[in-house]
Amino acid sequence: MSTRRIERRFATLRAQGRKGLVTFVTAGDPDLATSRAILAGLPAAGADLIELGMPFTDPMADGPPVQAASLRAIRAGANMRRTLELVRDFRADDADTPIILMGYYNPIYVYGSARFLVDAGAAGVDGLIVVDLPPEEDAELCQPALSAGFSFVRLATPTTLGERLPRVLGSASGFVYYVSITGITGARTPEVADVAAAVARLRRHTDLPIAVGFGIKTAVQARAIAEIGDAVVVGSALVSVIAALDGAERGDVVGSVLALVRELAAGVRAAGGWS
């Protein structure tokens, strides 16, 4: 079942004694064909897990690069049906790399939550991250998603403290995504010492693997964070490559994105192993 794909991947990483790289790109950015080619190339370039953004016009918790990626994708015709088609196409050639859909609730709600879970499961989606569905709204999607066998990945943040931690982590599955700064994606870079303290705090409340993201842009930063977390998430830096190559040949866009993924993967793989 799909949840096991995430668990298997983290078990493999642990067995290999290395940390994981989670890459974020937006589905259909800058167009469907290029997006399909990027996805297909990610595992060989060193992505251990794939977060695929569901385009949304108003991503309130994301910075300008991710919002721009959404708008490029929407302009190029991306929608939920095509996002799930991208997953299905990817899954036809790759049975092992977990795919986690990430985004905001409205496109799922309008698609129909029940229908979404059926179609996402059939396409080969393993987990969901929905930024604007905190535990207070678990009845909306989290509970049905868990029943349907998906992982519902929780975001924990520097403000998730005290009695709120068990609440947030209680229904978490797959892994925990630690948002390393108070802020939006692609903004300032986290302080390594702060991240270390926060991850240690999280580990007292969960046995799940912890992926750390927000503000990590370079291989050097990725390595430093990989020393602390079990996986490192990079997103804005990748979609910024796509933005910078607006109008370039498809092969160049795909090649440049995958080149950065290889660099980041080398950084992550240079970090120490699991404790």
Add this chain to the structure above:
Amino acid sequence: MGELREKPNTYRAGPDEGGHFGIYGGRFAAETLMPLILDLERHYEAAKRDPAFAAEIARLATHYVGRPSPLYFAPRLTAHFGGAKIYLKRDELNHTGSHKINNCIGQILLARRMGKIRIIAETGAGQHGVAAATVAALFNLPCRVYMGAVDVERQKPNVFRMKLLGAEVVPVTSGSRTLKDALNEALRDWVTNVADTFYIIGTVAGPHPYPTMVRDFQSVIGREAREQILAAEGRLPDAVVACIGGGSNAMGLFHPFLDDEGVRIIGVEAAGHGIETGRHAASLTAGSPGVLHGNRTYLLQDDDGQIAEAHSISAGLDYPGVGPEHAWLRDVGRAEYVAIRDDEALAAFTLCARLEGIIPALEPAHALAYVAKLAPHMAADQIIVMNLCGRGDKDIFTVADALGDRL
């Protein structure tokens, strides 16, 4: 549209503990903000029980804002429409020129109770931005106002007023560059500066407790109007009418009347160039349920859940959503929601100026344009109370442009 429900004993009991009005409302917010939102709710509940909080609001309402605002019988509009008696609730006479100050007074006092030292706000027409900048000046707190770049251009007088009041106005260039995007940017600021910042939301939207809190602070409009019409006419009105963007002035007028069965409650949205053109801001009239900016409500959106751009000559109504309590009142049928085009609002704007010597804001000009349709079909002994929620000084450039005048 809405599912059939048994009529509740009261329409004034909402929301539930999770901030829901029926299926609407809720707390659809990023985790970084959740602890703050819960903390805000706790502080608001405590403040509501504290007589000193109510007393401080009352003191400022009387001596700083100038409340109560008059309920004015408009003889020439009444005669012109030839039907129901028209009463205008004069919230445009408040300090800062609109109803927005009612809410800002309440929220800044709450910010102080919470020990927050920095204020942010979003604004469309600039009325809320001016009100937020005003209370920030009064309490000596730094204030940053996010405003869509399109609105910065069309509401220049208010931009300058905010700057005079010491606020920093940040033009927002993302998305449609109007109120929706200003809200996004304000939320991004808040998520970045959670420790010291209080976000004064200007309308009855956002994650719980904002829709309830803003409604409570604005309900002074309806409480006063209810007392004043009883004093003037010895009875309740037949209809109360207010314009709706996010819906704070309307919710403030409507809420105290919700359980008065004989009172029709009518919200007036912006039909922009016309509902059929798709260029409008009428989310209750022509939208569908969705989740945006922390709450479930009616939204202008496409079949894929992407938010559409709203269009209205009035910057204050130019928003693709609406407060969740309005969404619920629509579905249960307690309130009616109609829409008025730009040209109809402009005609009402000039009519009000010439007949009553009152230059209304373009927002309540929409409400007046609907009163113009409603009143002639009512009897001379019937009564309409309309919220004149803002004055029109800020709109003179927009109106001059629309009428082909050069200032």
